[in-house]
Amino acid sequence: MSIADLLEGKRICVCSGCGGVGKTTTSAAIALGMAAEGAKVAVVTIDPARRLANALGLEELGNEPRLVEPDRLRSGGLKVRGELWAMMLDPKRTFDELIERLAPDPDSAKEILANRVYRELSTAVAGSQEFTAVSKLYELDKEYDFDLLVLDTPPSRNALDFLDAPGRLTSFLEGRMLKTFVRPTGFGMRILGRGSGVLGAALQRVTGVDLLADLSTFFRLLGGMTEDFRVRAAEVEKMLTASTTAFLLVTSPQREPIDEAIWFRRTLRESGLPFAGVIVNRVHHDILGASPRSDVIESLQAGLTDQLAARVAENFHDYHVLARSDELNIARLAPDDDGRPLMLVPHLDDDVHDVEGLLRVHRYLFASEAERKRMIAQVVA
Amino acid sequence: MRWSAAEIRCLPTPQTLPGDPETSSLSAPRDGPPSSVSRLLDKRLIFVTGKGGVGKSTVATALGLVGARSGLRTIVVELAAQDRVRRTLAEAEAEGDGEGGERPVPLVEHELAPGLFTISIDPQHAMDEYLRIKVGPIGHALGSSKLFQAFAMATPGMRELLTMGKVWELAQLQRRTRGAAPYDLVVVDAPSSGHGVGILRTPRTFAEIARVGPIAHQGRAIAATIADPEVTAVIAVATPEEMPVNEALMLRDALASEGLSLHDVIVNAVYPSRFDDDELTQLREAAEDADSPLARAAIRAALSECARAANQNHQLARLAAGLDRRLIELPFLFADHLDRPELERLADRLGAGLAGQGHKQQPRRVPAEELT
Numbered sequence: 210m211s212i213a214d215l216l217e218g219k220r221i222c223v224c225s226g227c228g229g230v231g232k233t234t235t236s237a238a239i240a241l242g243m244a245a246e247g248a249k250v251a252v253v254t255i256d257p258a259r260r261l262a263n264a265l266g267l268e269e270l271g272n273e274p275r276l277v278e279p280d281r282l283r284s285g286g287l288k289v290r291g292e293l294w295a296m297m298l299d300p301k302r303t304f305d306e307l308i309e310r311l312a313p314d315p316d317s318a319k320e321i322l323a324n325r326v327y328r329e330l331s332t333a334v335a336g337s338q339e340f341t342a343v344s345k346l347y348e349l350d351k352e353y354d355f356d357l358l359v360l361d362t363p364p365s366r367n368a369l370d371f372l373d374a375p376g377r378l379t380s381f382l383e384g385r386m387l388k389t390f391v392r393p394t395g396f397g398m399r400i401l402g403r404g405s406g407v408l409g410a411a412l413q414r415v416t417g418v419d420l421l422a423d424l425s426t427f428f429r430l431l432g433g434m435t436e437d438f439r440v441r442a443a444e445v446e447k448m449l450t451a452s453t454t455a456f457l458l459v460t461s462p463q464r465e466p467i468d469e470a471i472w473f474r475r476t477l478r479e480s481g482l483p484f485a486g487v488i489v490n491r492v493h494h495d496i497l498g499a500s501p502r503s504d505v506i507e508s509l510q511a512g513l514t515d516q517l518a519a520r521v522a523e524n525f526h527d528y529h530v531l532a533r534s535d536e537l538n539i540a541r542l543a544p545d546d547d548g549r550p551l552m553l554v555p556h557l558d559d560d561v562h563d564v565e566g567l568l569r570v571h572r573y574l575f576a577s578e579a580e581r582k583r584m585i586a587q588v589v590a
Numbered sequence: 591m592r593w594s595a596a597e598i599r600c601l602p603t604p605q606t607l608p609g610d611p612e613t614s615s616l617s618a619p620r621d622g623p624p625s626s627v628s629r630l631l632d633k634r635l636i637f638v639t640g641k642g643g644v645g646k647s648t649v650a651t652a653l654g655l656v657g658a659r660s661g662l663r664t665i666v667v668e669l670a671a672q673d674r675v676r677r678t679l680a681e682a683e684a685e686g687d688g689e690g691g692e693r694p695v696p697l698v699e700h701e702l703a704p705g706l707f708t709i710s711i712d713p714q715h716a717m718d719e720y721l722r723i724k725v726g727p728i729g730h731a732l733g734s735s736k737l738f739q740a741f742a743m744a745t746p747g748m749r750e751l752l753t754m755g756k757v758w759e760l761a762q763l764q765r766r767t768r769g770a771a772p773y774d775l776v777v778v779d780a781p782s783s784g785h786g787v788g789i790l791r792t793p794r795t796f797a798e799i800a801r802v803g804p805i806a807h808q809g810r811a812i813a814a815t816i817a818d819p820e821v822t823a824v825i826a827v828a829t830p831e832e833m834p835v836n837e838a839l840m841l842r843d844a845l846a847s848e849g850l851s852l853h854d855v856i857v858n859a860v861y862p863s864r865f866d867d868d869e870l871t872q873l874r875e876a877a878e879d880a881d882s883p884l885a886r887a888a889i890r891a892a893l894s895e896c897a898r899a900a901n902q903n904h905q906l907a908r909l910a911a912g913l914d915r916r917l918i919e920l921p922f923l924f925a926d927h928l929d930r931p932e933l934e935r936l937a938d939r940l941g942a943g944l945a946g947q948g949h950k951q952q953p954r955r956v957p958a959e960e961l962t
Contacts, residue, residue: 330747417805418802419803420805500884505888509885512872512880520865524864525891528894533926534925
């Protein structure tokens with residue numbers, strides 16, 4: 210199965226995984242491939258490598274998708290029948306826009322954007338970056354006519370932040386605490402007013418009165434938007450759980466990312482989110498299996514000096530250690546398998562961060578299983 | 591990365607790491623004067639950050655080992671805000687793997703080996719401790735108030751501030767924690783670059799917003815410690831690849847805008863240079879003539895490694911040119927997981943690198959005066 214088969218009829222493709230596994234590259238390669246197949250695709254990314262950003266013309270981007278000039282893609286020799294759009298998400302700006310959109314009136318929006326707690330600390334609200342990312346995705350889905358949106362998820366502390374975000378932000382806003390705090394007769398007001406109780410006095414003693422005032426305003430303003438956030442979160446959740454959405458897990462074959470992927474796959478299933486498959490990047494393939502070092506040296510003796518042959522054999526041995534380790538780690542992904550594809554992309558010799566690199570990854574992702582096997586065999590031997 | 595942070599956490603448990611004092615390299619130079627070769631180890635507080643997946647936890651642990659070997663009473667701090675430990679624990683429990691296993695108790699300073707401690711900080715416990723120490727019985731009442739708890743945890747940035755407060759406390763010469771001995775070296779396994787700068791900035795932000803009162807006061811004290819180059823250093827970990835190098839360079843800029851500087855950059859997972867140019871030519875020729883699949887595969891693997899090493903060298907040169915800092919290189923380890931011997935090896939290399947020996951100096955392609 211190729212990515213094209215997997216994304217047939219899908220409108221949203223969410224690429225998830227922990228940091229450093231090639232998520233951005235994979236997202237871009239998928240978007241490029243689907244555009245080549247004739248679709249109008251947008252890739253939403255957070256922080257691409259400079260070369261990739263350059264290649265896609267993302268440098269001069271605002272917070273809206275922009276058409277990647279076909280010329281930029283032509284250099285790699287791939288014929289793009291559809292359109293590739295790209296945007297680089299600015300989390301802070303997206304959050305500001307969301308506030309402006311959801312605030313009951315322009316004055317409230319202005320007040321919250323000017324609040325010091327919001328200005329300095331809003332990006333620290335747990336899940337806010339992740340929430341704004343999916344929220345942006347929702348807006349793109351509603352306001353543009355893309356056939357497919359590919360989201361490169363933000364580099365979360367862990368992948369769950371992203372899934373939890375809509376719920377977490379609204380439960381924060383809906384929480385009893387906040388309600389109590391922002392109610393005119395509530396806790397916060399009591400503290401700020403006169404005659405506060407022991408608890409209020411203690412709180413003031415711990416925080417200081419200025420901070421408490423700013424926080425109170427922050428909570429009151431945001432609390433006033435709870436319903437709007439809740440509605441948005443529900444819509445976002447509906448979008449993410451729809452059958453037209455596909456979650457792809459991106460990982461590398463080392464132990465920790467694989468652990469993360471196994472755990473994340475379980476979480477996706479438990480949350481009823483449409484898990485579509487796993488892509489394992491940078492795999493050291495081992496076609497020949499282990500060979501005794503002496504055999505390797507012997508096979509090389511015709512063309513190389515003994516000393517060089519020994520080092521080549523040493524290197525081959527080291528490669529085999531990595532290949533075996535990758536194989537064992539990848540095997541751990543299998544038991545839970547319910548027929549969802551596991552796609553392996555070999556460890557390429559180059560660091561992949563330009564259009565040519567995208568095309569190399571693209572070849573594997575958009576190949577049939579048989580073609581992929583053939584290509585891997587070629588790479589290895 | 592090739593090394594799992596979870597493994598490192600699992601391996602040096604008290605049962606396995608101290609070992610026999612006679613053979614433990616950790617316990618060797620306890621009595622000598624602290625090594626004076628490394629300026630980094632003169633700091634009391636070191637934050638280790640960098641792009642996700644480059645081996646920050648590994649480097650933080652290795653740095654802890656280097657500190658302990660130099661006779662410094664050292665603690666490696668893991669921030670539970672990263673959630674990794676909690677999840678690892680949850681999984682272990684789910685698999686019924688709980689019996690006798692080591693569960694890091696929050697805020698307990700756990701001795702792994704003579705002179706080497708570890709602690710996991712979570713904001714909730716940090717707050718309880720802070721309130722107990724600062725506000726006494728009223729603080730205790732506050733801490734047990736659900737309303738207050740929810741308020742504190744919902745306040746943006748508060749989790750980070752509380753975490754930094756505990757880190758700061760660990761680095762005090764006069765510890766607030768009753769009966770606690772001071773540390774010579776506190777190594778923080780900090781969040782990845784973006785969050786890492788955020789958490790360093792939080793105390794100052796709170797100090798500015800709060801202006802007066804205890805949080806402002808506390809925020810200022812922590813911020814002053816972070817900003818004091820005599821006490822605190824921030825180091826970046828990168829692998830010699832495009833994105834991690836970009837992040838290290840961006841981290842330097844982000845720190846500069848906070849009035850902080852990047853003390854050292856540690857480049858992890860550097861491939862060996864096994865073959866020189868002549869040999870590369872020989873290998874290419876041999877590849878044409880090789881007749882057995884085994885010979886072809888072995889030569890192919892060698893050529894691959896050459897290509898990867900060349901790419902790495904390019905990135906190393908870019909990093910060196912972009913930074914007015916020395917680079918300390920740690921080797922790529924061809925191992926399926928990182929065990930204690932590998933950690934010790936990395937600590938050897940890191941110690942030598944910090945001392946300015948045993949690491950390959952990369953050619954600086956840009957003259958020093960052109961660096962900004």
